[in-house]
Amino acid sequence: MGQTVSISFFRFGSLRHRLWALWMMGAARLSLSRLPDLGFWKLCGSGTGEGFTPLPNTAVYAVIATWPNESVARARILESRVFERYRTKAAETWTVFLAPLSSRGEWSGSQPFVPAGADQASEKDERHRPMAALTRATIRPSILMRFWRRVPDISSAIGQDRNVAFKIGLGEVPWLHQVTFSIWPDALKMAQFARTGAHAEAIQAVRSEGWFREELYARFEVTSDVGTWDGSSPLEVLK
Template identity: 60%
Template sequence: MGQIVTLGFYRFEGARAQLWAFAMMGLARRAIARVPGIGFWKLCGSGTGVGFTPRPNLSVYAILATWPDAETARAALAGPGVFARYRARAAESWTVFLTPTSVRGAWSGTAPFTAEEAPVPGRLAALTRASIRPSVLARFWRRVPDISAVIGDEANVMFKIGIGEVPWLHQVTFSIWPDAGTMSAFARTGPHAEAIRAVRAGDWFSEELYARFTVHSETGTWNGASPLTAKDAA
């Protein structure tokens, strides 16, 4: 098996813990860059609600990273260092391990994911990342409430969140679905499809990346349970 991508989510409760997490958006960079085996990585904040809003959620943060294999990823995330400090301060954390199956575009001028594995039936994750042109910010964010409402009501999505490196300008959407057909059906209809057409027609993004992944494994909980097994049991 080739590259593993981890996306970890951390929830912080109380003003002191939230202030620490906010400060770590800058202070953690040197420590993360020195983690053995880490490749591409990003520190992200999140949005309120289901995450697809321009208002920041100061209690939830995310760390995305790439690794040469699952063993390296697990050793780094479970060992001492910056990831341990995040877990110690967080009230709850959950990390999903992903295997890239398709990638198109760039993130900060690079191609962060290597799609070596073929898609397999079953659960998959979708990640989109875009740099929004400042001249179209108002038009872009006017579209978001409709998309947020639809994905929030979507019964088939197993997990969804909006995160970003820079508020309003650099946005990431991440979702996990039970299968490719369910995800494709959602993407082709309603406000989401309308927004995609508007993006294409108006050239709203200065940089775009679209990636799909097989869900490899997970560790931790979110809202008191595994987002994956909780959905399976429903």
């Protein structure tokens, strides 16, 4: 059994709870740094709409974390005081558990996601398993305007794609540090989106114009989840 990655999403209702969540972007760091078995972790805010916009969404926050395995991940998220505080304040919470399949690049100078093997399953197997994609980048300040001009076309394309089960844009620092996360029925449908249209054009620009100072691309098998988002599990549509 290899590394498990958890992404916990929290939606806050009242202004008081939203302000608390914003405050926790700094205050939760000490608690998380002391949490047993927790490896790499990041606190993230989100964007408005689909999440792929430069305007912050003050209602939605996320915690990305790595653990030795899924049983440990579930226990720590369920039992630790810091995650309990988030659940108590939030109007809705959802955590998805992931097994890394591949990862290239760095995040804050490290390689946080560790596949258990050289893509444990075959490409044939991947075609029939729910998959997730995560990208993270530090955007060069000199190209911020060009980057954000591209985003609406990508957001529109992913929003209209009936294959995507879940998608959101996150960020550690607004405008400069960006994370995208999406869940797909299988690797084939994920690849079809990545290689066509506005998304493919943006990737080509990234490569040719050097948009990012640091970047990471990772793929995961979706193993399980707990909680709801918009009233149900986003994984229900994949069953």
